[in-house]
Amino acid sequence: MTRRDRLRDLTIAEIKATARQQMAESGTAGISLSTIARAMEMTAPALYRYFASRDQLVTALIVDAFNDLANAIQAAELAAETKPTPLKIATSCLAYREWAIAHPVDFQLIYGNPIPGYVAPAEITVPLARRPFNGLIRHFLEAYRSGELIIPIQYTLVPATISAHLAVWLPEAGYDLPEPLLCLLMSTWARMHGMVMLEIFEHMGPVVGDCAAFYRYELGAFLQQLGLTWPKEGSTDG
Amino acid sequence: MTRRDRLRDLTIAEIKATARQQMAESGTAGISLSTIARAMEMTAPALYRYFASRDQLVTALIVDAFNDLANAIQAAELAAETKPTPLKIATSCLAYREWAIAHPVDFQLIYGNPIPGYVAPAEITVPLARRPFNGLIRHFLEAYRSGELIIPIQYTLVPATISAHLAVWLPEAGYDLPEPLLCLLMSTWARMHGMVMLEIFEHMGPVVGDCAAFYRYELGAFLQQLGLTWPKEGSTDG
DNA sequence: CACTCTTGTTATAATCTATAACCTATTTTA
DNA sequence: TAAAATAGGTTATAGATTATAACAAGAGTG
Numbered sequence: 001m002t003r004r005d006r007l008r009d010l011t012i013a014e015i016k017a018t019a020r021q022q023m024a025e026s027g028t029a030g031i032s033l034s035t036i037a038r039a040m041e042m043t044a045p046a047l048y049r050y051f052a053s054r055d056q057l058v059t060a061l062i063v064d065a066f067n068d069l070a071n072a073i074q075a076a077e078l079a080a081e082t083k084p085t086p087l088k089i090a091t092s093c094l095a096y097r098e099w100a101i102a103h104p105v106d107f108q109l110i111y112g113n114p115i116p117g118y119v120a121p122a123e124i125t126v127p128l129a130r131r132p133f134n135g136l137i138r139h140f141l142e143a144y145r146s147g148e149l150i151i152p153i154q155y156t157l158v159p160a161t162i163s164a165h166l167a168v169w170l171p172e173a174g175y176d177l178p179e180p181l182l183c184l185l186m187s188t189w190a191r192m193h194g195m196v197m198l199e200i201f202e203h204m205g206p207v208v209g210d211c212a213a214f215y216r217y218e219l220g221a222f223l224q225q226l227g228l229t230w231p232k233e234g235s236t237d238g
Numbered sequence: 239m240t241r242r243d244r245l246r247d248l249t250i251a252e253i254k255a256t257a258r259q260q261m262a263e264s265g266t267a268g269i270s271l272s273t274i275a276r277a278m279e280m281t282a283p284a285l286y287r288y289f290a291s292r293d294q295l296v297t298a299l300i301v302d303a304f305n306d307l308a309n310a311i312q313a314a315e316l317a318a319e320t321k322p323t324p325l326k327i328a329t330s331c332l333a334y335r336e337w338a339i340a341h342p343v344d345f346q347l348i349y350g351n352p353i354p355g356y357v358a359p360a361e362i363t364v365p366l367a368r369r370p371f372n373g374l375i376r377h378f379l380e381a382y383r384s385g386e387l388i389i390p391i392q393y394t395l396v397p398a399t400i401s402a403h404l405a406v407w408l409p410e411a412g413y414d415l416p417e418p419l420l421c422l423l424m425s426t427w428a429r430m431h432g433m434v435m436l437e438i439f440e441h442m443g444p445v446v447g448d449c450a451a452f453y454r455y456e457l458g459a460f461l462q463q464l465g466l467t468w469p470k471e472g473s474t475d476g
Numbered sequence: 477c478a479c480t481c482t483t484g485t486t487a488t489a490a491t492c493t494a495t496a497a498c499c500t501a502t503t504t505t506a
Numbered sequence: 507t508a509a510a511a512t513a514g515g516t517t518a519t520a521g522a523t524t525a526t527a528a529c530a531a532g533a534g535t536g
Contacts, residue, residue: 029356111435111439111441112350112439118267122440126444129441152459152463153462154458154459154462154463155455155459158455159448159451159452159454159455161447161448161451162446162447162448162451162452162455164447165446165447165448166446166447169444169445169447182445183446183452183455186442186445186446186452187456187459189432189436190429190432190433190436190442190456191428191429191432192432193432193435193436194427194428194429194430194431194432194433194435195428195432197349197431197432197435198427198428198431201349201350202360203349203367204424204428206364206407207407207420207424208400208403208404208421208424209399209400209402209403209404209407210397210399210400210403213397213399213400214397214400214421214424216397217393217396217397217400217421218425218428220392221390221392221393221425224391224392225390225392225463
């Protein structure tokens with residue numbers, strides 16, 4: 001790691017930081033090499049010394065965002081490590097929303113329709129996409145194994161086509177989970193994700209008013225449906 | 239309606255159709271006035287006689303998409319009018335996904351992050367956004383009034399902040415619904431929406447394989463949680 | 477000191493949205 | 507019916523954008 005390399009890394013970091021800032025101001029489409037260069041008091045072509053194209057910069061931002069989301073969730077999970085299972089699951093789910101609301105454009109970059117014509121390179125994206133959920137997966141599996149979590153009757157019978165796919169996918173992805181448990185996890189994710197998406201795109205706020213409260217309310221209902229009682233303490237107030 | 243007006247409407251329709259087609263090919267960002275003009279064997283500035291800006295064209299596409307989604311759901315609901323309640327609700331929910339999968343870019347246009355720098359004008363968007371759900375709202379209300387649908391215990395206690403907001407919003411929007419029922423509706427929407435979003439952005443397919451089957455599976459679980467038995471017949475196979 | 481690689485610059489191509497100025501055919505109206 | 511107004515198209519042009527090429531100058535190394 002020479003001095004030059006360190007300077008280079010600094011510049012890369014500054015480019016990404018500037019991009020993120022502009023994205024926060026003008027949405028995911030605010031990423032423009034010219035504007036970034038201007039803000040950094042450089043000329044646009046100079047940026048090509050660091051990123052081969054605008055799309056490659058976007059990819060770098062996506063990678064960072066995925067890791068940042070995963071780190072945020074992981075940190076929250078670490079803090080809740082000693083808490084009872086329902087609270088651990090709630091923590092993971094709440095952290096998901098909290099990061100999304102705190103970083104709406106990054107969230108859109110990851111889970112929404114990103115930039116004009118941009119398509120994320122799957123080989124980079126796919127492995128990263130799993131990281132944020134490793135904690136939740138572990139909680140579910142442990143709760144299931146300990147008997148604390150009983151898979152609701154509605155989920156026990158996994159459709160044949162899905163079962164056939166999971167029989168291949170689960171071992172391939174390195175997960176040792178019962179199929180209905182994975183389905184329950186996907187259902188959980190979709191439920192949380194749907195709320196966050198509707199909130200971020202302003203479809204929920206106008207209706208219910210307090211989106212944070214609704215998220216907790218729905219999360220509580222979900223946990224109760226799972227037979228896990230919702231703990232009163234530790235609720236993030238909105 | 240003069241002859242000229244008719245021709246004008248035809249041209250507008252052709253512009254929108256061309257835009258939709260290009261969008262289908264190259265994503266929501268594929269909407270480019272130059273490209274549309276080229277495809278129509280016109281020059282780009284000519285399009286400004288019909289739409290004051292690219293954003294206004296996008297708004298027109300969004301309006302069409304909202305109406306198209308609402309019409310699709312309404313048509314499906316009409317066909318299921320005589321069926322039992324659970325099937326009616328299932329029909330609405332299935333129609334939501336089916337339209338989304340059949341028109342992924344339009345769906346992104348409505349519910350995702352649309353075009354560079356574009357922000358939808360709320361005064362046009364907000365009233366339209368409710369149309370697709372009128373049927374579902376009616377089904378829920380009727381089922382609730384007839385006693386067929388009992389609001390799950392987890393939903394009966396609506397958080398104070400939400401309740402305060404709903405006390406204003408519900409009458410304002412012209413809905414005569416109990417608050418927990420509206421929350422249950424929002425929860426339903428978020429659940430379905432989350433699945434559709436994850437499917438469209440390729441986060442679900444790789445995991446479960448058959449997204450259509452998963453949607454039905456989750457919908458069935460949901461209806462059972464509501465105490466409504468999931469009917470075997472009428473399942474759209476995937 | 478000289479040689480090379482890195483990192484910046486300016487110049488330029490090709491594309492995009494959008495406006496201006498102009499032309500022409502259709503409609504409206506005196 | 508002839509003249510005026512207007513709708514709907516054109517080319518020319520301005521100002522962005524991504525991206526490449528060609529060149530300049532500094533940093534590191536022998």
